Amino acid sequence: MTRHLRSLLDLSPADTMRVVDLAVEIKADPSSCATALSGKSIAMIFAKQSTRTRISFEVGISQLGAQSLALSTSGGSGMQMGRGETIHDTAKVLSRYVHAIVIRTFGQDHVDGLAEHGSIPIINALTDMYHPCQALADLQTIREHHGTTKGKRLVWVGAGNNVAHSLMLAGPRAGMDVVCCCPRSLPPNAFVLDQARADAAAAGTKIELSHDPHAAVVGADVIYSDTWVSMGEEDEAARLLQLLADFEVDEALMTRAGKQAIFMHCLPAHRGEEVTDEVMDGPQSVVFDQAENRLHAQKALLMLLLGARPWS
Numbered sequence: 001m002t003r004h005l006r007s008l009l010d011l012s013p014a015d016t017m018r019v020v021d022l023a024v025e026i027k028a029d030p031s032s033c034a035t036a037l038s039g040k041s042i043a044m045i046f047a048k049q050s051t052r053t054r055i056s057f058e059v060g061i062s063q064l065g066a067q068s069l070a071l072s073t074s075g076g077s078g079m080q081m082g083r084g085e086t087i088h089d090t091a092k093v094l095s096r097y098v099h100a101i102v103i104r105t106f107g108q109d110h111v112d113g114l115a116e117h118g119s120i121p122i123i124n125a126l127t128d129m130y131h132p133c134q135a136l137a138d139l140q141t142i143r144e145h146h147g148t149t150k151g152k153r154l155v156w157v158g159a160g161n162n163v164a165h166s167l168m169l170a171g172p173r174a175g176m177d178v179v180c181c182c183p184r185s186l187p188p189n190a191f192v193l194d195q196a197r198a199d200a201a202a203a204g205t206k207i208e209l210s211h212d213p214h215a216a217v218v219g220a221d222v223i224y225s226d227t228w229v230s231m232g233e234e235d236e237a238a239r240l241l242q243l244l245a246d247f248e249v250d251e252a253l254m255t256r257a258g259k260q261a262i263f264m265h266c267l268p269a270h271r272g273e274e275v276t277d278e279v280m281d282g283p284q285s286v287v288f289d290q291a292e293n294r295l296h297a298q299k300a301l302l303m304l305l306l307g308a309r310p311w312s
């Protein structure tokens with residue numbers, strides 16, 4: 001059966017931690033998997049701008065001995081998918097050419113459609129709804145800095161967006177409590193919240209909502225922020241900046257959390273908006289470890305989905 005990563009709902013708790021375990025192994029000894037995907041070809045479809053996702057996947061695929069094809073859906077050299085070719089047809093054709101598809105796009109329906117109609121693994125490299133690859137790298141980073149994810153408390157400070165959704169699903173799968181601290185008018189998706197709470201009940205963890213950053217961060221092990229204006233939201237920038245003005249992570253907020261707290265951000269960061277320079281560049285910041293771990297976690301994910309390593 002073909003396995004996908006459309007969201008973290010495709011992974012059990014054991015699967016999730018298997019990705020993290022393998023990512024840790026790969027980071028410690030990259031040479032151990034230098035030919036793991038030799039002879040494979042992996043398509044990377046980008047409908048959104050990308051720095052970390054594109055580079056980490058492209059480098060990671062090369063380091064696994066495979067070939068990557070970076071494809072765009074726009075411009076004169078873009079795929080026909082950008083001119084109206086259906087997801088159904090694209091999935092069928094690419095399944096004849098490559099061994100997996102990585103896609104970074106707007107609608108979750110594009111990811112789901114490729115998975116439904118293709119016969120190869122599909123990896124969600126970001127949609128407006130989810131960012132599962134980021135969350136997997138984040139779990140690796142939390143383990144590195146706290147020794148474990150179990151029993152830890154992550155506080156998200158910002159809008160209830162795609163990264164927040166994936167962290168809410170990651171928490172129960174990794175034994176963590178997650179607090180989504182957001183403005184009342186920018187909540188997480190109701191389906192994701194209900195699913196995350198059901199997963200947390202089964203796992204013995206908690207998913208909480210808060211609207212007060214200064215109360216939410218007390219005792220946090222992780223404080224996590226993201227840009228206030230996501231790709232595609234530029235027309236709403238003024239409204240979002242106003243709604244989120246009280247959700248900046250600064251030194252005072254980090255002090256309320258305590259010295260044990262690490263600061264995380266999926267990047268790119270808009271310094272002076274969601275986070276100050278002092279926090280980004282401060283001793284509790286692990287944002288560049290997060291960025292590096294995208295490489296290792298994605299290599300682990302590719303190896304597992306393509307059968308180069310067993311899931312158990």
